[in-house]
Amino acid sequence: MTEIKICGLSTPDTLDAALGAGADWVGFVRFPRSPRHVELETARALSRQAKGRAGRVVLLVDPDDASLHQAVEAMEPDLIQLHGRESPERVAEIRALTGLPVMKALGIASAADLASITAYAGIADRLLLDAKAPPGASLPGGNGVSFDWDLLAGAALPAGTMLSGGLGPANVAEALARTGLTAVDVSSGVENAPGSKDPARIAAFVAAARG
Numbered sequence: 001m002t003e004i005k006i007c008g009l010s011t012p013d014t015l016d017a018a019l020g021a022g023a024d025w026v027g028f029v030r031f032p033r034s035p036r037h038v039e040l041e042t043a044r045a046l047s048r049q050a051k052g053r054a055g056r057v058v059l060l061v062d063p064d065d066a067s068l069h070q071a072v073e074a075m076e077p078d079l080i081q082l083h084g085r086e087s088p089e090r091v092a093e094i095r096a097l098t099g100l101p102v103m104k105a106l107g108i109a110s111a112a113d114l115a116s117i118t119a120y121a122g123i124a125d126r127l128l129l130d131a132k133a134p135p136g137a138s139l140p141g142g143n144g145v146s147f148d149w150d151l152l153a154g155a156a157l158p159a160g161t162m163l164s165g166g167l168g169p170a171n172v173a174e175a176l177a178r179t180g181l182t183a184v185d186v187s188s189g190v191e192n193a194p195g196s197k198d199p200a201r202i203a204a205f206v207a208a209a210r211g
């Protein structure tokens, strides 16, 4: 069955919508510039709400040790998603510091970007392939843009690699079929405004991904 992560949840109601729809993973963004950013106490409460119902992911961007420990203490996540410019060495260090599995997001725009897959495979527990942020974008992710999925044809992708970037109810089935991947992540494609998740779109996404 397709593994689904809904990222950027920030309210109890929309978190319930994701859990009720059958999401495997729910993601909470800690990045103040993002419209999906959750303050620490909100993140703590949302993570408690999801405990035992789905895997809980904290999304961090180039965290220093203090903010890493703060997020881990508050949220007790099942997975840390690193969505910045963390080097392979820093990914390994964060795994060692926290004892938690790490998913490293890699920005893909051209065939040259596939080299990063080799660089992080075997270091990160999972990889997330996202579209590279467009020039001038203020966020490194959650931009609602796709990359050319055909770039992945013939690439050696580690088990569990997750696809993201510009996915939504209308294109997720095609993305899965074209890439052969079995795990997807979505944020803006299930929103009705930046940072505002839409329960109906979440349900439609899950149904389309598993249809």
Ligand SMILES: O=C(O)c1ccccc1NCC(=O)[C@H](O)[C@H](O)COP(=O)(O)O
Pocket (backbone or CB within 6 Å): 007, 008, 027, 029, 031, 034, 035, 036, 037, 059, 061, 083, 130, 139, 140, 141, 142, 143, 144, 145, 164, 165, 166, 167, 185, 186, 187, 188, 189
């Ligand atoms: O979503 C954000 O606001 C965000 C902010 C900073 C770093 C990463 C962010 N999102 C990363 C995700 O996991 C998204 O789900 C992924 O980029 C796909 O986003 P979208 O194209 O909007 O579905």
